[in-house]
């Protein structure tokens with residue numbers, strides 16, 4: 805597990821995204837990443853792009869992600885839309 809300074813900066817957040825999408829991120833780091841994403845449009849867009857990319861490549865499809873990760877993303881994007 806990586807020890808990262810808090811709060812996350814974008815560079816740290818981006819490093820966590822692949823693990824986040826793989827569902828291998830620790831619960832603590834996942835919360836920190838989600839907190840960053842809730843406040844950062846750029847990283848939200850990045851997550852969406854990476855997720856679309858891995859889905860298209862067939863390496864990691866949404867069906868391979870743990871349910872709570874998918875649920876977290878859905879909540880995240882729902883929250884993002886409601887804020888705009």
Ligand SMILES: [Zn+2]
Pocket residue numbers: 813814815817840844846847
């Ligand atoms: Zn960011």
